[in-house]
Amino acid sequence: xxxxxxxxxxxxxxxxxxxxxxxxxxxxxxxxxxxxxxxxxxxxxxxxxxxxxxxxxxxxxxxxxxxxxxxxxxxxxxxxxxxxxxxxxxxxxxxxxxxxxxxxxxxxxxxxxxxxxxxxxxxxxxxxxxxxxxxxxxxxxxxxxxxxxxxxxxxx
Amino acid sequence: xxxxxxxxxxxxxxxxxxxxxxxxxxxxxxxxxxxxxxxxxxxxxxxxxxxxxxxxxxxxxxxxxxxxxxxxxxxxxxxxxxxxxxxxxxxxxxxxxxxxxxxxxxxxxxxxxxxxxxxxxxxxxxxxxxxxxxxxxxxxxxxx
Numbered sequence: 001x002x003x004x005x006x007x008x009x010x011x012x013x014x015x016x017x018x019x020x021x022x023x024x025x026x027x028x029x030x031x032x033x034x035x036x037x038x039x040x041x042x043x044x045x046x047x048x049x050x051x052x053x054x055x056x057x058x059x060x061x062x063x064x065x066x067x068x069x070x071x072x073x074x075x076x077x078x079x080x081x082x083x084x085x086x087x088x089x090x091x092x093x094x095x096x097x098x099x100x101x102x103x104x105x106x107x108x109x110x111x112x113x114x115x116x117x118x119x120x121x122x123x124x125x126x127x128x129x130x131x132x133x134x135x136x137x138x139x140x141x142x143x144x145x146x147x148x149x150x151x152x153x154x155x156x
Numbered sequence: 157x158x159x160x161x162x163x164x165x166x167x168x169x170x171x172x173x174x175x176x177x178x179x180x181x182x183x184x185x186x187x188x189x190x191x192x193x194x195x196x197x198x199x200x201x202x203x204x205x206x207x208x209x210x211x212x213x214x215x216x217x218x219x220x221x222x223x224x225x226x227x228x229x230x231x232x233x234x235x236x237x238x239x240x241x242x243x244x245x246x247x248x249x250x251x252x253x254x255x256x257x258x259x260x261x262x263x264x265x266x267x268x269x270x271x272x273x274x275x276x277x278x279x280x281x282x283x284x285x286x287x288x289x290x291x292x293x294x295x296x297x298x299x300x
Contacts, residue, residue, distance in 0.1 A: 018189055027187035032216060035174055039220035051228055071231040076188045076209040083208065091208050095237040 004086070004153050007130055013114040016081040020069040022106055025053050028070065053106070064103055071100035074110060074136040074145040081112045082134075082151055089152035096134065098147030104138050112136045114149065128153040161223045163266065163289070169218035169252035173275065181206050181244050203243035208281065211272040212236060214250045215285045218270060224289065232265060233286035239279040247275035256286075263288055 029047045036043040052059040052068050059067050075098055082090040104110055118131040130153055136145040163169075181204060185191070188207070212234065219225040242248060252270030259265070266289050272280040 020189075024187050024189060027183050028213075031180060031183045031187060032213065035217055036220050039172075039217060040223060040225060043220060043225070046228065072209070072212055072234070073188065075212065075234055075236075076207065079207060079209045080188065080190055091205070091238060091241045093238065094208065095235075097233075097235040099233050100231055 004089070007116055007153055008119060009116055011116040011130075013081055013085045013132075015111050015113050016077055016084070017109055017111040018073075018077050019109045020073050020104070020106060022054070022067075024073070025070065025106065065105065067106040068103040069106050069108070071103070071145065074098075074100070074104070074112070077110070078112045078114070078134050078136060078145065078149070081114060082132075082149060085114075086130075086151040086153065089154040093152040093154075094149065096147060096149040098134065098145050100145050102142065102144050104136075104144045109139050110136050110144060111139075117148075119153070163219070163222060163224045163254050165254050165257050167222070167254040169215075169222055169254070169268065169270065170250050172214075172217050172221050172250045173247060174217070174250075175247045176206060176210070176242060176244050178204075178244055181210075184210055203245070205241040205243050208238040208241070209236070210242060211248065211250070211281050212283055214248075214272060215252065215268050215270055215283065218250055218252045218268070219289065229287050229289040231285065231287040233284075235284040237282045239281060240274075242272070242274070242280050248280060249273050249275055255284075 033044060033047060050058040052062050052064060053070060054067060056066050078096065078098070082094060086094065112134070114132045114134045116130045117133050119128060121128045130151050132149045132151065134147055134149045135143050138144050184206060190207070216225060250270060250272050252268050254266060255269045256267035257264055265286055268285045270285070271282045274280055
């Protein structure tokens, strides 16, 4: 757990890098499938069939260079980076707003980054917050997800 | 997926309820390729918390319940606010509403605002999804 009292404008969080593999996408389908099938019995047919996440030719027909990772993965990774740094101040009290700027491909390494842009305290509660710029980049350095986040700064 | 419905501004979604199981937590953590030590460090109440973004995908259930999921979609923006950690064994209630439709380059971007509460009323998270929700015809158009 970092020394949160030292968080100030310009603080950069430790970056987090991950690769989304086919197995990760499969697991998201496995997670959704049981409830989804109860709600709509046709879901499995879609999930098992070719789509932009599982099939190169379907992805290319839709204008992508290859199988695309679901954008929400990058949000989950940014959230993990913020959780590791801010702890409960992110898990209960965090907010985030991101644009999925460009797709990233299955197998591509992405890196999440964040920098504190502002800190402030609430008068009523005396709680301290950090406003951050957050992003995810692909291995070429292109931004794939970008936005802002707010976390409460709370030492354990 | 037969009998697909389109969704429009003002449509309400849910409520939809489910209970977070151990298996769901395990699969989610494996899917995001994450160990949960960074959560365990903070779970002082002895409960097994799930990561904050666990409920982001719940819009899919809301659309499926409305028979409006079609054949997928493209997520373009997401806003989320996290109030309390959700945990294994907790029953969650999801409710949402279609709040905007924007057309750009002949594509319809749908905005869905949805909130996740515990069954006892404790707020868990509030989300705002923006994206394309494909019906079968839309998907063919997107490929053209």
